[in-house]
Amino acid sequence: MDPHLLRTYVTVARLASFSAAARELGYTQSAVSQHIAALEQDLGTPLLTRRPVAPTAAGERLSEHAGPLLLRLDAARADIARTAAAPEQGLTLATTPTALGPGVLASLPAAGATLRVLPRDAVPAAVVTGGADLGLVDGLAAPSDPLRLPDVAPLTTRGVAEEPVRVLLPATHPLAGRLALRLGDLADARWLDAPDAGLPLDRLRALNGGRGFRPSVRCEGTDLRSLTALAAAGHGLALLPASAAVSVPGAVAVPVSEPRVVHRVELVHAGVPAGAAAVLAAALTAVA
Known part of the structure; x- marks a missing residue:
């Protein structure tokens, strides 16, 4: 063909x-x-x-x-x-918005880097086609379990960060004062569907036996700020990494007690990183 x-x-x-x-x-x-x-x-x-x-x-x-x-x-x-090709001095990093936690941000070079914030499924494709030197993908997983990535081409993956997840809801919500929440108890709540800015609802549905977690509003794109503003305004709940759910005006981030899941970030690259990419890969691995 x-x-x-x-x-x-x-x-x-x-x-x-x-x-x-x-x-x-x-x-x-x-x-x-x-x-x-x-x-x-x-x-x-x-x-x-x-x-x-x-x-x-x-x-x-x-x-x-x-x-x-x-x-x-x-x-x-x-x-x-x-x-x-000869090694280049610059560095292009493809990433999802929620992969940029504190440890990752601290590892980024002070200059000479280009950051491409992309939809979750577009990050591996950008790496394998040469649109980025390195990629950061994220998602929900059991502690220490690897993410399930699309099989686009041979890629090397390394876990670089894990942190707890939080349910973001308005400060006036009846559950805002809880110390922790079980996701299964929220299956019939109104949720925000933001597959590229937040943690996708289909994963929550899978954790709940394929039931519940129907969206009230769908948010397309990678704008994390809009997602958190919608949650604070009461348009639906959102599940986010703890670092992305803090300090949202008008909202409260409540820990998840069940199931036992974390927000995991993995570094992806094709071949052996060189130059600035190798330095960043080493820094991210050291943080992990």
Whole structure:
């Protein structure tokens, strides 16, 4: 399967337009049509309906495979480029907003670093494709248990931080005076769904046997400040690392007693870090 044809297919399917795909890819519309026809001939089945432009059943299945396949190819290209290139002086770190705890922040270099705050699933992809030298991913886990990361390409992971989690709720909430809360008792409460700024609700649902934790408001993006403001204003509860839940005006952060989970941060990198990346990796590991 020709990856150039596959990229064309993915773009047409995403934009639902041959002409829009041609503009984005820098091809003529005729070339895009030829790419799709060649791919359909190779696979022996139609992949797109034409009016309207939409994936067929076979096209939907191809779309499921296309993302990981193309990401693997980009990762291979970036890995070879890293091997051949001379070490650079700068450092790019991809991270989720809640991975930036006190220990991580203290380890960052004083100058020469670029910080890319990304959605949780985008951090490993940024590392393997060369968009970042190192990555920091985070999530809920049992103490000392590794996180389950998407299988995008070969990556090395190291745990660099663990801290307790807190339920953030308004200071006027009936449960604000509790010393601790059990997550199972809050399954029917109103929650904020912020998969990239906070700790995802699907993980809480999994811990509760797949039940409860329905969102009242969905927050898209990586703006942690907006998430905490919504919680303080009573629009829903949020589960956050202890360091991210402190000092929020109008809100109270109550510890979680059950289940026994922590907020875990892991460093991810492809290959062997060099230069500034190696220095930061060593500093983060020493903190852990």
